[in-house]
Amino acid sequence: MKSVPVRIRPSQRLDDNLLARFERTHLRCRAEMEHWLEAVPHAAAMLCFKGNDLQLVSVNKTFYSSFLESSDPDAEMPYCQDWRERILEVALADNVSSSFELRRDGPLGPEYFSCTAGLLPSNEEGVNLILFTAMDRTSDRVTERNLRRELLSDGLTALPNRTGFGEEIDDRLRNTPWAGNSQFGIIAIDLSRFSRVNESLGPMAGDELLITVAKRLKSNLRQGDVLARIGGNDFAIFARLNNGLSDCLHIVQRVKDALNSPIRLSDLQIRVDCAIGCALSTSLDDDPDDVVRKAQAAVKIAKRSGKVEIYRNGVLKEAQRRFSIESRLRTALAQGDLTLAYQPLIQLQTGEITGFEALARWNDPDLGNVSPCEFIAVAEESGLITPLGRWAAYEAAQALSRWDAKFGQALPVGINVNLSPIQMARDDVASMFEEALRYSGVSGKRLTVELTESAIIADPDKARKLLVALKDLQMPIAMDDFGTGYSNLASLHSLPIDILKIDRSFVSTMLEDKDKQAIVRTILSLAESLNLHVTAEGIETQELAHALQSMGCGHGQGFYFARPMPENEAFDYWRARWNFETI
Template sequence: MEIVLRARQTYLDALPIAAAVVVQDDLGRLRVVAANAAFDRIEALTGKPGKLLHRAPFDNAFADFLDGDQAAIQFNWTTDSTASARHFIVRLATLEPLPGMPWRCMVSLVDRTAEVESERSLRAEMLHDSLTGLPNRVAFDEALEEAAACDRAGGATSHHAVLVVDLARFSRVNECMGSMAGDELIITVARRLLFTLRAGDVLARIGGDEFGILMRINASVEEAREAARRIVTTLSTPFRLSDLEIRIDCAVGCAMTREGAGFAEDVVRNAQFACKRAKSTGSVEIYQSGEATAVRRRFSIETELRRALENARLELAYQPLVDLASNRVTGFEALARWSHPEEGMISPAEFIPVAEESGLIVPLGRWAMETAVRQLAEWDEAAGSALPLSMAVNLSAIQLTRDDVPTMVAETLARHGVAGRRLVVELTESAIVHDPERAARVLGQLKALDCAIAMDDFGTGHSNLAYLQKLPIDVLKIDRSFITGMLTDRDKVAIVRAVLGLANALGMRTTAEGIEAVELAHTLSALGCSHGQGYYFGRPMSADEAMACFRAFNG
């Protein structure tokens, strides 16, 4: 028997893991009859050597094991809840019964502390931003899911809000001062934001220059709005980078966890919608119900517009431009029209902004230029000679930036044999203000093709009068907002008179938009406006109707 016991002990000592043999005596008591040194050390960790089997979760595990018919079971065990805790996989396995011996089993413990700590460290890295040390988007979403669940469980008494803070001009800092300065700025912003928060608020870096804040609020959203104002004020103080002081503006959008959002990503997206609106308004914005639907609508429009361009489902309508002195049609403005097979007419006010945002404005602009110039050539061919008509085509600021407009125009004119002097390229003030140097270069190249340049919607943007003097602009189009109701509004008359005087001084022609009555046409002509456009002369019409209109006006 002694030889058997010695062999058993030698076997246990040779094992690379903690192990012990446990027996159950006739009274049902469990006791360790053999163990290796590794098992003894683990027992010592508990502070009560010899009592390990009678502590949770061992006692419950043995009770289940004895009552069941399994040959082996295993469970996880942690020595305590402190930072120095050890983690084990405990396995209980029945040993073959020996004659005259009580029931016995092998208890083994595999130390997985290093694995648990590695997982914990890896998770910490995965859940934190390496630059600022703040929680990242994944961790923020987890915290937000917990808050949303708390709100659902708490009923009307539990409310959380999410703020999204987006930094303006951050990319300029990276471009001009380098990534090191950009990193320093992000770290400083994070520190300032932390000082604006209350205990329990969660701050996370959820994007390159975007931060998210989760905060508990009362039933009123005003508390979140006030927190947003504190953030804007805090970040308005200039930042010192190297020997420079940099001012960084920010946009802040807010959404409530209970505002029609089922998941964390929905709440964050809602706050981002509000933040995008804040960029344009310059004030703190709260998510409004329906914004997500509007965004999905824009994506739907984008998809359908792409298909419409590919399948030639768009059309041009032509609105007459009339010489107010002679009452003769001297040209047409080409306007894109989209008749959807299911939704009917979709307004340009809806699909043009989508085209600009998605980049579809480039193929759309090229299509409009090609179609308009080709139509002018077809009218000439039908008449047997070049008609005394010009064609005005709108050019988007996005297309001006992304496309080789002069080459595209030159090739289009050459392809259809139309002289450059018969083409009027219309740009809005924003297209010029956005990038004046590029605008000047492109307009100069268009003038070299003998094209005329018109500034559309004049007076509604942020024109610098220096642009009018330096850029080769031939026509100022006075926006309809100044023309409508002009006869009963002295201020509008004064504005129109001033624009006409400015255009005359600079040697430019003028076109008044939105003329809907003969009295307006006569008054504008008397004031010195050269051309008019509006429903009084004709609505946008098909190519055949446009030619009929030309003949009716010109005899």
């Protein structure tokens, strides 16, 4: 291939005799060098650096067709300046080699070359021979760009995914001019009851619903806002806020308006409800990921409250604590670190201890004593309530068995075990209690199940079948927190319930509140009519105990009698009161 000069810089026009002069002074085997360049499978050129002057000596066919053939010798080629400067760095610094990437605008779009410049031995002082190669990487870069686009976007809606959302936010914050008082906000949107669409109409209908929602939301965005699908049925909006919360609430209203009209799926019209949570940055320096997490924490509260929620300080810490509790609780269940405490149930007329209520307790090495209200709520939310409930049932039955062994015969007491509505819906509860009784050798009459009114109302037919199965095991059934739910006389009469437990909210202040005292009397009268036993919770004073006794209440529990205590202390407490002290 004949050597071709190239214009390296606008101010320099190469001498036509350059190659001949270079051949006479530097390259005795010119033909051999041309053969070497042609042996290189990609673009290659030989350059000479002498006296601060860089000159092109020889090129192969690939280099000529890629860089020189279509070029006007008199035209300025900006991309030449890039690799010329890198080659000069090699020559001036006496670097053995250097690698870099060259980008130029081609007829079909950007073109990319992976370039190397390496020094060759030279016999003449002050003269550097440089081998320059350029490998076409355009197809690789296009493939990488396409793969990156797929990694950063949601394949169903073509919106940015969670990762792409973060990059879009970073790009807006870096490359968009912001006024001094500007801030940004994240609006998190959770589609309510989306799983029901999948279950009833199938996943294709669910996909169609998501696509339609995405289109509606996107059509209502302002210029510069970013919409992303960050989860299965979760969307998020990055919004520029010039007027703080008022701008944010304006966007929320646009979201509501977009989803207000029903969406047609097949022959059905579906109304989309959503929970919306918002978080506002305090400054443009805030970590966007942190603001997104705050918005997601707010939307969880919105799902419970049914209202638009704005993130408040402390909510994220609460969410992080719930996550820590869930993680530690999972470990505690696996390692057997939870215990049961037992609070006595007292026969108010005689003072006899007729049983105990088993209450879960957890002392974690890192979190300390965690309240049952806290970790049971987390267990129900995370699904850990099933293994937790199973552990409690087995452990309570085993405790009765150990007490019997200590006493030498079956104790005349039983244990009440709480049953969560979540476990009731997801677990085979009847089989669980059957196993607990069989493994412990305890009669079903001594293990009472306590369930709340909400567990029955959620699925009355399933609840009735379960209660019948538990009655087949001879287990008593207690309705806990009675008076706070939605029970009616028909459900009480039709279900095999044995005990009503009056909620402490009525009992603890009934001496000062005549209305609550009337409610307690009504419940006692109702229970007597239905031939049900009654236990009053929250008895904390002797006056309350005597008042309930005089009203005809059969049993009570509360701090006046005893606080929940460990298994061994509970057994000792029962044995010490074996003579049936009066209250």
